[in-house]
Amino acid sequence: MVHTVLNHGAAGEVSLFRDVYVEAYRWMLLARFLDEKFASLYRMGKIHGGVFLGRGQEALSVALGLALRKGDIFAPLIRDAAGRLAFGESLSDSVRTYLGSALGPMKGRDGSVHRGRPKDGLLPMISHLGAMISVVNGALMARRLKGISGMVGAASVGDGATSTGSFHEGLNQAAVERLPLVVVVANNHYAYSTPNERQFACASLVDKAAGYGIHGEELDATDLAGCLPALANAVERARSGSGPQLVIARLLRLCGHGEHDDASYIDPALKASPVGRDCLLVAEEYLRESGWADPVMLEAWREEARQKVETAVAKVQREPGPDPYTEDWCALASKHLAEGGV
Amino acid sequence: MVHTVLNHGAAGEVSLFRDVYVEAYRWMLLARFLDEKFASLYRMGKIHGGVFLGRGQEALSVALGLALRKGDIFAPLIRDAAGRLAFGESLSDSVRTYLGSALGPMKGRDGSVHRGRPKDGLLPMISHLGAMISVVNGALMARRLKGISGMVGAASVGDGATSTGSFHEGLNQAAVERLPLVVVVANNHYAYSTPNERQFACASLVDKAAGYGIHGEELDATDLAGCLPALANAVERARSGSGPQLVIARLLRLCGHGEHDDASYIDPALKASPVGRDCLLVAEEYLRESGWADPVMLEAWREEARQKVETAVAKVQREPGPDPYTEDWCALASKHLAEGGV
Amino acid sequence: MSITYLDAIREAQARALAEDPRVFIYGQDIGAFGGAFKATKGLAQRFPGRVLDSPISEDAMIGMAVGASVEGMRPIIEMQFADFSTAGFNQIVNQAATLHWRTNVPCPMIVRLPCGGTSGSGPFHSQSLETIYAHYPGLVVLTPATVEDAYSMLLGAVALDDPVIFCEHKYLYYHLKAEQLPTEATPIGKARIARPGRDMTVVAYSAMLHEALAVAQELAAEGTEIEVVDLRSVKPLDTDTVMASVARTGRLLCVGEAWPWGGVTAEVVARVASEGFGLLDAPPRRLNAKDTPVPYHPNLWAAHRPTARSIAAAARDLLGL
């Protein structure tokens, strides 16, 4: 639907675009509040391990999440809180995973951003960058082998991940099989502290597309109004049989790599440039200027998002952590093959 | 020198081009006889393990070998007998390695195409495809760190190797460091039995160059007259600071993947097309037509090459194999750290 | 009729493809060409679209299998040689092996590894890599030593809900023959007594089983009865069967073709020493390959790995003969 809506200029459909835009904005808002809550819990020492935020990447992420449908495959990355929510991940899945609740999808065994529900098409990332692309390919191959068509698989990666062998093998594999894969590269100009010029030497990452024989395009990811149709179109092209799509999104990470990092290495000139704009503020401005939301509505949405996050966190904080004594300590699904550890 | 010669059309230099061409042809001839000898020893059961030939790839290989100088780095692959010889590898190194002579550079520990002399810039391939590129990068980085300039490093790979993560990481690394690396892809249209269309989906492999931000070009590798200047120019561009060079060479493997393979999977239409020409015959024809060699000379060169190979093989066949009782069975250079095996 | 170990692997795959629509095979040159060793010969023709040539991308090959497995398929990945699986190592040990534990969603898939040494194959086409996979939680590592086991354990692996590293020994491919394929399934994770005996236990697996059996026969002629245990599966390791044998014989020699540091022989000896110390009448012993890459030259190769000769010497020594 998103696709149809976003590609018809017809008058009557402006209101549909508005609906999508508003929905997207509200997911972004929720993701931002959620992230901020995690950051504050981290500062209070209530989260074990790292906290990784999507600040600045919400417009891109939500556009991808909304472009996908139920039944599609999504392998999000560390900065995809917005896209996850839009794709259908519950607030409590993320809160439970970060807080290590035994009731969460990972039951405290894995944490933070390493969550997912494979059976719902939401693949849980491993940390090794680039490694999820071929896993998405496999899910798409399975659908093809089963005779199911019309599905799309999407994988998020960063600029840094483009240097991995996995990225290359995954993209090439998808191209050879002409799979309905969308790879979205959030080029936030840094991989941890490493700037683009120490990561690659091509003029633009989109120049890689031709080398795989796939379609590529680049976009300004600080602008939700641009992201929504671009991602919808990329997903639609994949869905309709045009093969893998490479989307390169320009943005800046408006926070540290993780909350332990002050990001002091980010070039102030970049921060001050258009790519350093906060996509949430840009979207808010757009809403206001287009008359789609007034300050009262915006404040109400904000309040609602804040409440949702507070409620989810308050609930999960009362949930039990995993119990090592009832844990079965068996990595195999075939429990009869378990060896006791020694 | 090759470079200068091959790029000046001036009259007096035709004879220089002729000299280079003749030299190249004679290395090709030697490589072809050597390969054929290995094939016949293989059929006689006198070689342990596989035998891999460069039949059809000699023009490309020799052009690369000649374009490099002493002091450069060369990581040849399985089909590079011609390039190895032109670069300076002795006949006996290859014969000793194939026959497992204890006097060879690998002392019978490694065999067949897995030979080299790292200290002479000839890196011994491991089997894992793509893995040598970053090793060449490392040698080049070392030179740079030591303040030595004007060196080039070259790595040969096949069309199949372009699908490896190592190929990608190696090329990207060289591009970021702007190393004087030349990667030559022998696109013989098959990786073992797998045709190009199951290996990649780009229109041409040269389309990958832009994705790394490096210079790329494509050539017909059945024609020595084209290979010599093309490789000389690529090496010279690398040498003079233009960064990594990607050379895609179109050819056909005129034999099996190894001598155990009858190559029945190769499309007859391809064999009958210009890309299926035998570069050695093409070169011979060129020599004859340009009047640079007459049948008597050609026969004399052939005879000389045949003799060299026979002599080398006869000598090496009398050499001892490695002795397990005097072998130190220690993989470490630090002998004092050896553990006895149990 | 005579069926090789390789035939058995091909037939098991054919049967799995025929009986289970979830099965497909993915690997280099395995389609029309039938694979480097012909382990899939004819299968692409018989099962169109389900025996697929992959690019030379071991990492993506494994990732593909994991994704397909999550969606309910039962992929079989053929590595051209075990040695190249190191290029897909990360996806095997971090993606496939952890998925079930992290998500509770099983990850059934098989990675077929043509393993082990053959003369002249050298450092990169001869490796025995069971150790590096068995060390990681979440993987099942099988090492069939007979034609029958190659067949039934591969079918057992297809039925299993976990990622299986299936170590096929290349030397056995052609050298081992049987009259017919088994009709019974082999229970995964159980060792077997390949030859009963009362004087000492030799634990072996894969190609080394046959070296051990040769030694048992040799020593039997001299009146010494060696019990040979075929591990079949190195992870899980059937400690009970090993322990019961050592309880009968009081002596243990464990033989493996892999490198000496860590691995199967260390694990077996350590388990018996710690859990069955009182059963041992003599120090337990191990025999492994030497601690260098696998050599190319046949002279070196033959001296690098254990053979009937070196096993016999160790056995005699242990028996005080």
Add this chain to the structure above:
Amino acid sequence: MSITYLDAIREAQARALAEDPRVFIYGQDIGAFGGAFKATKGLAQRFPGRVLDSPISEDAMIGMAVGASVEGMRPIIEMQFADFSTAGFNQIVNQAATLHWRTNVPCPMIVRLPCGGTSGSGPFHSQSLETIYAHYPGLVVLTPATVEDAYSMLLGAVALDDPVIFCEHKYLYYHLKAEQLPTEATPIGKARIARPGRDMTVVAYSAMLHEALAVAQELAAEGTEIEVVDLRSVKPLDTDTVMASVARTGRLLCVGEAWPWGGVTAEVVARVASEGFGLLDAPPRRLNAKDTPVPYHPNLWAAHRPTARSIAAAARDLLGL
């Protein structure tokens, strides 16, 4: 002055850079940023052009080191976490580890692996991978447990002509402090008696050394004297020092933080059982992490790996207390 284990690693690198022009460091975010753990903080500034940021390309990072090493350099590669070294695994085990054996040209280089568990780090930032590297011939695998050893063994590694896997424990980075850096070199490949005792031997390495020492102290208060052996190097493994200790105490418990199958504890127990059987007054014992990925939640994490508490229980049991 107080120097952490992490400081020691940084200082050793600074000294190596200062004294040996062949040394350079290559890794992700190690330049101006000083590395994820700050193990190279300030070094890029002090040694311009010799502390280089790499792309996220573990395979090419190792390949780069091998090539530079062949040309006479002494590269130090920092992996951001040990867990990511699996993406460079092939180049480590097949390229670096085999080069000298194949060509007689040494391949000196160091791969620094931030290893081991810390609470909340989860399955992919906590692994202890000494086993998979020690299994391969051609690598030296070091596991320093003290500030002093971190410093002097890293310098020793730089001096060595072989590829070294240098396992640094992340928990020790900040938790371990010393008053000063050692002036003496630590001989590579030698274990040490970290605490003498006569009643039993506990063999440990890396972070587990400190758990073992805590247990020794606890039991000393009850009159039991535990001898603690710090392996320092797991490949080569100093069997002599372990055996001499067991000869004194008659009892062996070996403790490691890695997964239970194969690995250091299996190797130590197997060696002692086979070469020092007569020295043992009781069955040798092992204690490892559980056979699952390293868990995220602190409750699970604390139960997953051996701790002073579980070591003490095993020790008491072995002593019949």
